[in-house]
Amino acid sequence: MRRENLIRVSILGATGYSGGELLRLLLKDKGVKIQHLTSESSPGSSVDSVHPALRGMLTHRFESLNVPLIAKDSDLVFSCYPAGAGISPNARFVKAGVKVIDLSADFRLPSAQLYKKWYKLPHTAPALLKKAVYGLPEYFRSQIAEASLIANPGCYATAALLAALPLVNKGVIDPHSLIIDAKSGVSGAGKKLTLPYMFGEVDENFQAYAIASHRHQPEMEQIIRRVAKTSATVTFSPHLVPMNRGILSVLYATLKKPLSLRDIRSLYLRAYEGEPFVRILPEGELPQTKNVAYSNYCDIGITADPRTKRVIVLSAIDNLVKGAAGQAIQNMNICFHRPEREGLV
Amino acid sequence: MRRENLIRVSILGATGYSGGELLRLLLKDKGVKIQHLTSESSPGSSVDSVHPALRGMLTHRFESLNVPLIAKDSDLVFSCYPAGAGISPNARFVKAGVKVIDLSADFRLPSAQLYKKWYKLPHTAPALLKKAVYGLPEYFRSQIAEASLIANPGCYATAALLAALPLVNKGVIDPHSLIIDAKSGVSGAGKKLTLPYMFGEVDENFQAYAIASHRHQPEMEQIIRRVAKTSATVTFSPHLVPMNRGILSVLYATLKKPLSLRDIRSLYLRAYEGEPFVRILPEGELPQTKNVAYSNYCDIGITADPRTKRVIVLSAIDNLVKGAAGQAIQNMNICFHRPEREGLV
Amino acid sequence: MRRENLIRVSILGATGYSGGELLRLLLKDKGVKIQHLTSESSPGSSVDSVHPALRGMLTHRFESLNVPLIAKDSDLVFSCYPAGAGISPNARFVKAGVKVIDLSADFRLPSAQLYKKWYKLPHTAPALLKKAVYGLPEYFRSQIAEASLIANPGCYATAALLAALPLVNKGVIDPHSLIIDAKSGVSGAGKKLTLPYMFGEVDENFQAYAIASHRHQPEMEQIIRRVAKTSATVTFSPHLVPMNRGILSVLYATLKKPLSLRDIRSLYLRAYEGEPFVRILPEGELPQTKNVAYSNYCDIGITADPRTKRVIVLSAIDNLVKGAAGQAIQNMNICFHRPEREGLV
């Protein structure tokens, strides 16, 4: 690729785990040029000092946010700000014609009211909510290709939706029977300095949190409704696994009428035929988080409990890759008409 | 306590994790005298060589099984043999008037047919199945006190049943809506030398196994039927957590009619009032495995999802203590009319 | 034991890991009565809320420090304050005739100057430094029995000194050839809320810190000088292991003249003959931290490299037990003329 064809990207809020993962992946990508990296907490400091694994691989320093400068220098910004902080700057980037892939939840929900309810924040750019495209390529690929603002899905939502949508779409399950019992490595919580994420609290421990009250629950429900055009309620239970990376999501749903495991499996095989990053496992195999670690794959395993008419679908992703930075790059590839696996395999 | 009042105990198959945990607990118990420790794989070897943490704490050597000798010297045997291996010797111990607490599954199911179906082994003492008492003190205390043969419950079954039985007993949930999504540390699998339990396979990995086909599923269903006198079907999904000890079990069930969280909670508070080893957590708190590690407690946290009429009950135990050796000692205490917390707190 | 013979103890700064470990151990000790638990950060809160594993085991609430009240009610205080905070109150307890076992470093070094140099704090009770006894029972047992103030040794120092002192004492090694390369679980750092101790930073990571500049280095040197009456310099390198508990210390030293492994071993066997908590491993065996986890044992393994005239001595302890709370209780037992293993095995 000629130098003038490089995609010029900047990362907002690049000191956290998502920003670090984007850098890890983009540094291997010969079609991308990294322009600006912003940090509100440590402007001026070197990338090394925050991401020591990247020492010697790039010479950038973190900068304060300067929208006009970054807009001039970038074709695309990845926004990794915490909830709320990126709404206004991202609106300005969109206005300036810069593509935005927002890794936060700011543009995932369909209305300012719902956003306020779950994130306890006013939404300062409600008009953009309609314009934003939900960045799950397997379901919104053509819209992503045209989007100016992409809401990159939540990590739990990615794993759960890839498991749920083939079933709901085909109307084979009761959409109110959905239970998602998901387990995540600790990096999913970001680099927060709080007691529950200290090594001494997490190591050799397993716990649930935010049962039926996690912010990815309304995100899942909205997308199910949008895609499958049916109402749905999800009981979502997240858990914290003593490991760094990986989500295993287990979906339970009740079949409307009996279906063989073979039939359920072929439904998934068709739904994801040709998808570059979804792997339907052979019958009898179950996904493991280590098999998708550091990759953009989602592994899906399908089982059934005929006695109870339940289908049980397991999906595994790396929460920092398919659940964040990798999916963001997949979306970038779609936006810029590159092969979808570019920079990801 | 005078020396002649000591309970004389022997442990069959004492080289595994359950045997080691029994030794750890019994060595602190001044009311117990450890007599014989058997091992088919390493008779003659010192306890140190197998359980190096116990070095200097006892001078026993592992012996081959000698039923008459052990029967003469013991008031009680703890049987930690793998499935099938202890049926005949334990039948002989019972006949000889020695109390048996069997930590295997050999006497947990109600019939030889069911045992054969799930354990792929003929049951050589089917008559004893009727005599055996299921060693879950919270529900079978008075029978345990009189029993000659106690089937110590499975680790998953212990956690799941303590969560499920108050609901099923009171008839407030649909007994066919039960889903148990349980997560266990690796010691639950015993000291098996197989690839899936190598450090390299388990560390930084999370996976499910034996979905809707685990042997503790029929055990749970049988006990629910027996206690609640109602049929019930359970979808049981076990998982492997990259840690050594601990089970977190998450139960999902649909309420027959709406009940407030307060009402559900008081149902549990009454069910376990006065129980020495069940702790109902305050509203809003969820159990964590590390809070019950190395202890015989079961912590229970109760939540509800009113939108879906579901109740979600979480229970945490140490799989080697309340899920095996500790519960066995609790059963011994009941049999020998000692305070139930003796040797356990 | 009659109630009036109970040792009445209080714990200052009881919310941290050492305080929690003291509580875990003391709650099993029928000869001890827990009186007051102080916390400057969370007075008034329940023990449950800070140490949820102890729920239901005691009903105390954390209190602000009230020296006269605690002095009246206690025979002994365990002081778990961070460096500096306990100097003045402990001086007052000593004056009031209450025995003090200080788990901090405040009274371990021989002079206020040295304390200031390493801890960057003025020492407000320098006179007491002379009166304080270093609480390593294997070397100071008779002084501990008479002491009013016991400086409980540092965790690294305990492991290193138990390995080093037999060699230095007998003059068989060059006392300036000592290198201690020690590795500790994360609980050794206490409950500090800092980025380096977050799960995401420690998990799947191994690192050294404070090479040749850790505060336990002068502590080790002082005690070697005091016990062996020889000057000695130690190069001490601590490391952080991705686990919660345990220290493995590896000592390298050069023999003054050739000695067989057998001779070196017998030197250790004699040095620790009859010691209740030191286990010299058989030739060819090396200590592992898991074999001493949750126990007050120190396991010592001895090897030699005849080609280089080096002796290599490995010692393993649980940093929270023999390295803190367990050793404090061992010291309490000595002070109050109880069997030394009481409450510890």
Add this chain to the structure above:
Amino acid sequence: MRRENLIRVSILGATGYSGGELLRLLLKDKGVKIQHLTSESSPGSSVDSVHPALRGMLTHRFESLNVPLIAKDSDLVFSCYPAGAGISPNARFVKAGVKVIDLSADFRLPSAQLYKKWYKLPHTAPALLKKAVYGLPEYFRSQIAEASLIANPGCYATAALLAALPLVNKGVIDPHSLIIDAKSGVSGAGKKLTLPYMFGEVDENFQAYAIASHRHQPEMEQIIRRVAKTSATVTFSPHLVPMNRGILSVLYATLKKPLSLRDIRSLYLRAYEGEPFVRILPEGELPQTKNVAYSNYCDIGITADPRTKRVIVLSAIDNLVKGAAGQAIQNMNICFHRPEREGLV
């Protein structure tokens, strides 16, 4: 790169950790074509079934070793056989003009006698020992470029030698004062199915093994002698860290005459100037294994203890990358005159 310019490679013994890591790296390398993958244990099985993370990325099946076929189809073979098994086939590949990079220890030591002493195996191709080049690019780059047989260094030896050689080369330390205290993640042991590598034995445990008797000790000594042209003795102590990947090696050596830290550091800066994969950390920083995980970097941190005239040099690598597969690819790049970072960054 045009298709006809692809380097055609095959991997012998490709089912283990090194083979899997080679595949992970080579699959991203557009300049390489993977031809044959051999396995003696599972010929015929798919790569997926052994390395499930690679599902969908290649369609090869494991084959039995067929030297003529592989020689015809390959420019280079990576040999990942266990000690001894690859000697004869590799001799045949060399004879057939195929470059061999041997990841085993078979060609690392200079004589058949020494090989026999440490590996307890006869060496069936002693003449080739002289022809083999030790594949540490930082010291043998020009010979590697011409070699027909490259002995890829041991993981511990790589980390230790990169730390030791600048000091020994410049003659600033006593070459008999070298102590290497190294700590490795568990993957270093390979996929051996033995009790010490079970999760239950490694997790929350830390231990040393093979003190002063590990096979990488003579490897280190030989290379030090060869490079620095001085005799040297190393006391080498390996340890097992409860994590999967990474080695931290800590070197202790006594300076012949005093040198400032600045002088020592500049010695390293000069030694590794321009090296693509060695990063000398800024003064005051110490390497951590997680900063080199999944990368071919070796991070080196330098400290000194002027009181004892010791220099302490820490080096961190990923044992599967710079310690095995990555270094093998670096060697391949040198052999085939590709940029050295190709396929590695």
